[in-house]
Amino acid sequence: SQTIHQWPATLVQPVGSPLSLECTVEGTSNPNLYWYRQAAGRGLQLLFYSVGIGQISSEVPQNLSASRPQDRQFILSSKKLLLSDSGFYLCAWSWGIGEAFFGQGTRLTVV
Amino acid sequence: QKEVEQDPGPLSVPEGAIVSLNCTYSNSAFQYFMWYRQYSRKGPELLMYTYSSGNKEDGRFTAQVDKSSKYISLFIRDSQPSDSATYLCATAKTSYDKVIFGPGTSLSVIP
Numbered sequence: 481s482q483t484i485h486q487w488p489a490t491l492v493q494p495v496g497s498p499l500s501l502e503c504t505v506e507g508t509s510n511p512n513l514y515w516y517r518q519a520a521g522r523g524l525q526l527l528f529y530s531v532g533i534g535q536i537s538s539e540v541p542q543n544l545s546a547s548r549p550q551d552r553q554f555i556l557s558s559k560k561l562l563l564s565d566s567g568f569y570l571c572a573w574s575w576g577i578g579e580a581f582f583g584q585g586t587r588l589t590v591v
Numbered sequence: 592q593k594e595v596e597q598d599p600g601p602l603s604v605p606e607g608a609i610v611s612l613n614c615t616y617s618n619s620a621f622q623y624f625m626w627y628r629q630y631s632r633k634g635p636e637l638l639m640y641t642y643s644s645g646n647k648e649d650g651r652f653t654a655q656v657d658k659s660s661k662y663i664s665l666f667i668r669d670s671q672p673s674d675s676a677t678y679l680c681a682t683a684k685t686s687y688d689k690v691i692f693g694p695g696t697s698l699s700v701i702p
Contacts, residue, residue, distance in 0.1 A: 523694030580690040582634035
């Protein structure tokens with residue numbers, strides 16, 4: 481069966497510090513991978529979308545970036561965090577039939 | 592206009608009530624429709640998945656899609672306190688396309 485791992489679960493970072501969130505998927509190959517952000521009380525905002533290694537689509541202009549160095553690894557990064565980057569970050573994968581499966585999320589607080 | 596719209600609620604119902612949750616979407620190219628349930632501080636989990644128009648039933652849950660009016664519904668029968676969560680609708684154009692989410696409806700089922 482397929483599983484998705486996302487870490488860390490919680491993170492507190494100072495403004496201006498770098499960020500690296502990692503997501504890995506097991507049990508499938510060539511999945512579509514997503515990074516979403518969910519602000520408090522709001523819906524899911526699609527940040528990045530990848531259909532293959534090195535193929536990244538950015539949905540929203542921001543100071544975040546994403547990379548997919550391996551088929552089942554998706555990394556969300558920032559060189560300098562802003563206060564507005566605080567939120568709940570979710571990695572997800574989908575394959576072949578439309579629905580997305582989510583990791584447990586990372587709650588990021590920028591202080 | 593947002594691609595997928597949903598009343599954010601909050602919606603509060605007594606235990607045992609029938610709950611109706613709804614979404615509208617703007618792009619007639621959407622073919623795949625999903626409902627997710629998200630408990631506080633957790634990643635969303637897939638509840639129901641429907642392709643094109645029609646109804647789909649799974650236990651106490653029924654999903655309906657009306658493509659002519661671009662309207663998606665989720666019905667919960669005999670609602671339970673454990674159904675208290677945020678419910679997100681989602682769509683995709685093709686099985687390999689990105690998944691677009693509505694903002695979610697917060698539901699509370701009162702014992």
